[in-house]
Amino acid sequence: MxxxxxxxxxxxxxxxxxxxxxxxxxxPDSERMTAxxxxxxxxxxxxxxxxxxxxxxxxxxxxxxxxxxxDVLEADYVRLFEAGVSEPPCPLVESAYLRLPGGPGALLVDxxxxxxxxxxxxxxxxxxxxDHAVLQLEAMAALCAREDEATERxxxxxxxxxxxxxxxxxxxxxxxWFPVMARRxxxxxxxxxxxxxxTAARAFVHHDRDLVATLAGGHRLExxx
Amino acid sequence: MxxxxxxxxxxxxxxxxEEWLWLRTADVRVVxxxxxxxxxxxxxxxxxxxLVLAFCSADLPRSPVQAAxxxxxxxxxxxxxxxxxxxxxxxxRLILILEAAVARARSFAGSAPENARMILPKAxxxxxxxxxxxxxxxxxxxxxPSRCVADRGCRACVEACPxxxxxxxxxxxSIDPARCDLCGLCTTACPVEAVVDPTVxxxxxxxxVRALLDPSIGPRGPRGILFTCRWSRLVEKTAGWYxxxxxxxxxxxxxxxxxxxxxxxxxxxxxxCTDAGCPLGRDEVVHERVSFSRRLLTAIGWSxxxxxxxxxxxLLAPVPGxxxxxxxxxxxxAAGHVLLALAERGTDGHAFALEHPxxxxxxxxxxxxxxxxxxxxxxxxxxxxxxxxxxDGCVDITFxxxxxxxxxxxxxxxxxxxxGAIALRRLANGDVLSRGATRLVGSDIASCLRCGQPVAPLxxxxxxxxxxxxxxxxxxxxxxxxxxxxxxxxxxxxxEPPSATRHSDAGAAMTxxx
Numbered sequence: 001m002x003x004x005x006x007x008x009x010x011x012x013x014x015x016x017x018x019x020x021x022x023x024x025x026x027x028p029d030s031e032r033m034t035a036x037x038x039x040x041x042x043x044x045x046x047x048x049x050x051x052x053x054x055x056x057x058x059x060x061x062x063x064x065x066x067x068x069x070x071d072v073l074e075a076d077y078v079r080l081f082e083a084g085v086s087e088p089p090c091p092l093v094e095s096a097y098l099r100l101p102g103g104p105g106a107l108l109v110d111x112x113x114x115x116x117x118x119x120x121x122x123x124x125x126x127x128x129x130x131d132h133a134v135l136q137l138e139a140m141a142a143l144c145a146r147e148d149e150a151t152e153r154x155x156x157x158x159x160x161x162x163x164x165x166x167x168x169x170x171x172x173x174x175x176x177w178f179p180v181m182a183r184r185x186x187x188x189x190x191x192x193x194x195x196x197x198x199t200a201a202r203a204f205v206h207h208d209r210d211l212v213a214t215l216a217g218g219h220r221l222e223x224x225x
Numbered sequence: 226m227x228x229x230x231x232x233x234x235x236x237x238x239x240x241x242x243e244e245w246l247w248l249r250t251a252d253v254r255v256v257x258x259x260x261x262x263x264x265x266x267x268x269x270x271x272x273x274x275x276l277v278l279a280f281c282s283a284d285l286p287r288s289p290v291q292a293a294x295x296x297x298x299x300x301x302x303x304x305x306x307x308x309x310x311x312x313x314x315x316x317x318r319l320i321l322i323l324e325a326a327v328a329r330a331r332s333f334a335g336s337a338p339e340n341a342r343m344i345l346p347k348a349x350x351x352x353x354x355x356x357x358x359x360x361x362x363x364x365x366x367x368x369x370p371s372r373c374v375a376d377r378g379c380r381a382c383v384e385a386c387p388x389x390x391x392x393x394x395x396x397x398x399s400i401d402p403a404r405c406d407l408c409g410l411c412t413t414a415c416p417v418e419a420v421v422d423p424t425v426x427x428x429x430x431x432x433x434v435r436a437l438l439d440p441s442i443g444p445r446g447p448r449g450i451l452f453t454c455r456w457s458r459l460v461e462k463t464a465g466w467y468x469x470x471x472x473x474x475x476x477x478x479x480x481x482x483x484x485x486x487x488x489x490x491x492x493x494x495x496x497x498c499t500d501a502g503c504p505l506g507r508d509e510v511v512h513e514r515v516s517f518s519r520r521l522l523t524a525i526g527w528s529x530x531x532x533x534x535x536x537x538x539x540l541l542a543p544v545p546g547x548x549x550x551x552x553x554x555x556x557x558x559a560a561g562h563v564l565l566a567l568a569e570r571g572t573d574g575h576a577f578a579l580e581h582p583x584x585x586x587x588x589x590x591x592x593x594x595x596x597x598x599x600x601x602x603x604x605x606x607x608x609x610x611x612x613x614x615x616x617d618g619c620v621d622i623t624f625x626x627x628x629x630x631x632x633x634x635x636x637x638x639x640x641x642x643x644x645g646a647i648a649l650r651r652l653a654n655g656d657v658l659s660r661g662a663t664r665l666v667g668s669d670i671a672s673c674l675r676c677g678q679p680v681a682p683l684x685x686x687x688x689x690x691x692x693x694x695x696x697x698x699x700x701x702x703x704x705x706x707x708x709x710x711x712x713x714x715x716x717x718x719x720x721e722p723p724s725a726t727r728h729s730d731a732g733a734a735m736t737x738x739x
Contacts, residue, residue, distance in 0.1 A: 047359065049292045049293075049295040049296045050288070050292045050359030050360060051359075051360055052291075052301075052338070052341035052343070052360070052362045053338060054295045055295055055300045055301075055336075056338060058295075058298055179338075180396075199338075202338055203338035206338045206339060207338065207341070207343070210342065210343055210402065210403075211343060211360075213403070214343060214345060
């Protein structure tokens with residue numbers, strides 16, 4: 001994400017934010033933290049202040065201005081998301097938050113089918129399960145990019161179709177578990193970078209579910225369009 | 226960082242207001258054109274701890290104002306907005322209203338992401354909607370899971386919501402913001418402050434009302450508190466009356482109408498948002514609560530005219546007393562304390578009793594011949610007015626009237642309610658409120674023959690035996706003789722009657738082995 005890419009369109013802004021959160025939830029490394037710091041600067045100059053979730057994104061900019069060392073971030077990451085012997089406080093996979101008597105198999109198959117329907121496939125170099133937050137966030141980012149392209153070329157029908165896909169994916173997967181995980185994670189993480197990131201991410205995903213439902217809701221658009 | 230009042234100079238009477246308008250509790254900046262250019266807000270408010278915006282118009286588009294507040298690093302839901310027209314050219318009145326708005330803004334405890342609900346712009350095309358750059362938000366309540374007692378069976382908010390927007394599932398209580406009509410009934414129905422509208426918490430109301438009644442600021446003379454609705458277009462200018470804005474006046478329990486009298490108000494009024502009444506249909510509720518408050522005032526020896534449905538012409542002298550109250554008087558569990566404190570300033574002390582549908586407190590009555598002492602009522606009671614208190618081989622259910630908010634959850638949870646085991650009377654009784662916890666009903670507890678652990682109250686076991694009937698004698702004997710753990714290891718039970726028995730204190734027919 002660079003300043004050149006611009007974030008003035010709503011879908012473009014949402015795409016950028018989904019990608020930002022996904023990158024933030026990958027294991028930390030110094031190169032990625034530098035990229036996140038550049039990205040938040042772009043986000044801060046975007047139209048983000050027009051939306052309620054901005055309140056929880058401003059502290060991220062302050063955190064990334066003077067980020068903690070990679071050692072501290074790694075320790076926090078493992079403690080929150082990957083603790084070895086026992087289950088971590090907030091695993092980054094959807095299956096950990098659902099009561100699945102038969103195990104996560106059906107969920108993973110469903111997600112795989114969704115990704116293929118969107119024309120997406122997980123990068124084989126990234127060994128993450130299909131229900132991992134990073135993959136779900138990247139899938140939403142890809143849909144937002146498609147919506148943005150359709151909006152830019154004036155294809156309202158296609159934009160609304162993609163919005164419908166976004167609404168379905170949020171309702172069936174991401175928005176169903178991610179805010180719960182993020183709330184729990186932020187409580188455990190406290191004031192550190194991951195606490196701020198998870199709160200910002202929770203605010204955005206919660207808002208996005210409402211926003212997409214509103215934009216995709218035909219009856220409301222009919223009333224004003 | 227200080228609180229800041231940003232006021233539009235165009236709406237303030239008198240010359241050069243920036244030279245004389247100052248407050249004790251906040252910095253003040255008077256700016257020309259504030260109502261026309263929201264960028265001014267971002268420029269001036271940057272660095273402020275809390276913000277009060279004083280506009281000369283009520284018709285400003287909210288979305289650019291909210292965006293400007295966010296650019297200044299503040300939460301728009303924590304910003305108080307004052308309509309300068311309420312000052313009606315009275316400078317002292319303006320200062321008092323602004324000081325109170327600052328007090329309310331300072332009491333803002335922050336919002337959660339779930340508290341903002343997006344509202345669509347009124348007139349946009351489909352295409353422009355997809356390119357939306359700015360949105361408008363209103364505050365909706367959210368659930369604070371750490372305080373919610375739904376896992377104990379409480380459904381007070383679910384029952385209070387007139388739109389069915391609140392539901393309980395295995396994961397807890399959730400609010401569907403799209404169905405919420407923002408009336409706030411759920412926030413005052415919740416006895417433990419687990420349903421939170423961050424723009425109208427008890428702490429904020431307390432701070433604003435206390436400031437409005439602070440005799441050291443503002444015009445001399447008695448003051449009235451007028452609860453008005455957020456959606457009201459009426460501008461309250463009546464001398465001596467000061468508005469306190471609620472999401473809907475229907476949310477205000479009777480204790481809120483009486484509490485300001487403890488803090489030094491001469492009178493309190495509640496006004497619906499339109500002359501035609503409440504568009505959400507809460508008029509009857511408001512009328513009921515006003516009626517209770519007036520009758521209670523009469524019962525304790527004060528004029529009923531101190532509470533009304535509209536500002537009165539002449540304000541009486543304030544209720545005698547210290548002018549302050551120790552309790553957080555707007556907290557949901559404070560209703561009993563408010564009534565007692567008010568009665569103590571009346572003519573007959575605690576000798577009042579008033580049964581009325583608008584009562585904010587109640588009395589739980591339990592019929593000993595129908596109650597099984599299962600304890601479900603006490604387990605569900607959110608405020609612990611009812612307590613299941615085991616002691617030395619028996620158990621009591623006690624009731625503390627001052628904690629009761631008449632939420633009715635005890636009745637809803639009682640498995641023997643059809644037999645008339647429990648009833649809630651909306652009765653405000655001074656003696657009951659001041660009495661403390663008293664025993665309502667009790668029972669001996671059966672002990673496990675094998676390990677000695679408590680099994681269940683004898684009255685409950687007797688009822689189970691009655692339901693199972695004589696043909697299930699063996700099952701009955703197993704249930705009454707052994708605890709759950711020992712039953713799980715499969716103890717054989719004889720058909721023979723027990724060799725030794727112990728009777729319950731209720732003289733039950735059922736017996737149990739020693």
